[in-house]
Amino acid sequence: MDVLSSRVLVHPTDPAVTTAFYRDTLGLAIYREFPGGTVFFLGQGFLEVVGRGSAGPTPDVALWLQVRDLAATVAELRAKGVEPDREPRREPWGLDEAWISDPDGTRIVLVEIPADHPLRTDVRTA
Numbered sequence: 608m609d610v611l612s613s614r615v616l617v618h619p620t621d622p623a624v625t626t627a628f629y630r631d632t633l634g635l636a637i638y639r640e641f642p643g644g645t646v647f648f649l650g651q652g653f654l655e656v657v658g659r660g661s662a663g664p665t666p667d668v669a670l671w672l673q674v675r676d677l678a679a680t681v682a683e684l685r686a687k688g689v690e691p692d693r694e695p696r697r698e699p700w701g702l703d704e705a706w707i708s709d710p711d712g713t714r715i716v717l718v719e720i721p722a723d724h725p726l727r728t729d730v731r732t733a
Contacts, residue, residue: 614646614653615670617713618660624710626656632687660711669714677703677719701725 619625626645629635635647635654644657650673674680677695684691684707692714693706703719720726 612653614655615649616655616657617709617711618658619656619709619711620660620663621710622656622659628710629654629656632684632689664708664712664714666714669716671716671718673718673720675719677705677717680717681705695719697721 617625622643629647630637630645635649638646638648638653640646644655647654647656649670654670681691681695689707691705692708693704695703695705695717698704701721701724703721705717707715707717709715
């Protein structure tokens with residue numbers, strides 16, 4: 608399989624509310640809009656809010672968003688009325704995480720990778 612592009616699809620119960628959340632509250636930039644949907648830039652991927660869903664969220668799926676400064680991001684979101692589902696903390700695997708949810712309850716994991724974490728280690732040979 609030769610993957611050329613990818614995106615996560617979210618089918619919200621209220622498309623206008625969910626689109627506004629990702630656009631206005633989280634401040635994600637729009638990649639493209641089309642009748643019935645909006646595609647947002649999501650770092651190296653895309654998030655597409657499209658159609659209308661009815662099943663609701665599942666705890667088996669979450670969005671993982673790496674941010675530059677977790678404390679500042681949580682403070683910014685609080686100022687916009689978003690209270691974390693789980694406060695920032697260091698996980699056993701060494702990442703700093705906080706959890707929020709979109710309007711349908713889809714979990715969004717906000718992640719900061721500490722400077723001394725192995726994910727920041729330069730593995731190139733000298």
